[in-house]
Amino acid sequence: MKEYEILVERINPCGGDAHVQKDFIDAECESPEAYVKENAPYPVMDSLRTPEGDTLVITGDGKGSMVRYTFTEV
Numbered sequence: 558m559k560e561y562e563i564l565v566e567r568i569n570p571c572g573g574d575a576h577v578q579k580d581f582i583d584a585e586c587e588s589p590e591a592y593v594k595e596n597a598p599y600p601v602m603d604s605l606r607t608p609e610g611d612t613l614v615i616t617g618d619g620k621g622s623m624v625r626y627t628f629t630e631v
Contacts (some may be wrong), residue, residue, distance in 0.1 A: 558587055560630070560631050563592075563629075564580075564581055565582060566578070566627075569622055590604055592626075597624060597626070600616060600617075601614060
């Protein structure tokens with residue numbers, strides 16, 4: 558298993574990026590996608606690599622509420 562620092566950004570449809578709630582957590586997991594599937598309140602919508610090499614997983618309810626997970630390997 559790999560160890561990650563995870564930035565969790567909760568976005569609601571009314572506030573958008575201006576009112577994002579951010580938290581940092583540390584976790585060990587098989588993969589970022591597996592972690593999100595087990596722990597996210599919404600289904601995975603997209604997964605991609607950032608220019609910095611981090612993994613970004615986006616989840617949402619299809620109505621504007623989203624949670625973005627940015628995984629940085631430590």
